[in-house]
Amino acid sequence: GSCWFQWHRGLNLAALVSISSGLLLAANLGGRKGLKDFDLSTHDSFGYIVFGLTVLQMVLGFVRPRGEIISASFSQPQEPTPIPKEQHSFSDAEVASQEIYSDEEPNDPSSAAVTSKNHKSSLLRMVWGFLHRWVGLGILALAWYTAHTGIQLYQERYENQALGILFWVLASMMGGTLLMLTVYAKLFQNKK
Incomplete structure (x- = not known):
């Protein structure tokens, strides 16, 4: 897969490990103090929500619908054109324009929505993409809030x-890095 996807997957797995570790540490501390001291404070509640959403996000990642590309002209399906090895430097969009990946009837425009001038993506894939993106952003926001409330408790x-100062320094550095990577990806993604 692409470099971006490998980073995305790696960071998500690291997040799952970190969140699971935090949950196990909290359960261990709660077990030592006894369940009578175990409450569902804002920090605890949001921690459980973040953990549940993270697991949901991982499941969504594994059940991603196949990306379907159909010619915008609704032409009949054709066999994919093999691309010689020396031409593998094409962008994903250029490669995709030479292939058709759909098992659906291409003459049924109701089964897909236009996502670009030349291609269509299935409605299921669009819904999946929307959910995956917004669940991920929700996890990020809730995780930062949960970490901040945990630091306040500390x-x-x-x-x-x-x-607290260290938290905001790290948060700013990570946010800036994510912003720079996003801008870089958007500016140079189609220029490969």
């Missing part, structure tokens, strides 16, 4: 403000 308990 600061209240141990009267240490340094961790």
Whole structure:
């Protein structure tokens, strides 16, 4: 797959491991203190929600519908044109324009929605993409909020403000990095 996808998958797996570790640590601490001290504070509740949504996101990643590409002219299906090895430097859009990946009837415009001038994507894939993107963004926002409330709890308990400053420095650095990577991908993605 693409470099972006490998990073995406790796970071999501790292997030799942981190969230699972946090949940296990919290359960271990809760077990030592006894269940009578176990409450569903904002931090705890959001932690469980983030964990559940992360698992849902992983499941969505594994059940992704196949990307269907159908000629916008609704022509009859053709066999994909083999691309010689020396021409593999084409962009994904150029390669996709030479292939048809659909098992559906190409003359049925109701089964797909136009996503570009030359191609169509199935409605199922579009719904999946919308869910995957917004569940991911929701997880990101809730995870940051949960981490922030956890740090606030730590600061209240141990009267240490340094961790809060470190959190916002790291959050700013990560946000800036994600913004730069997004801009880079959008600017140079189609120029390969």
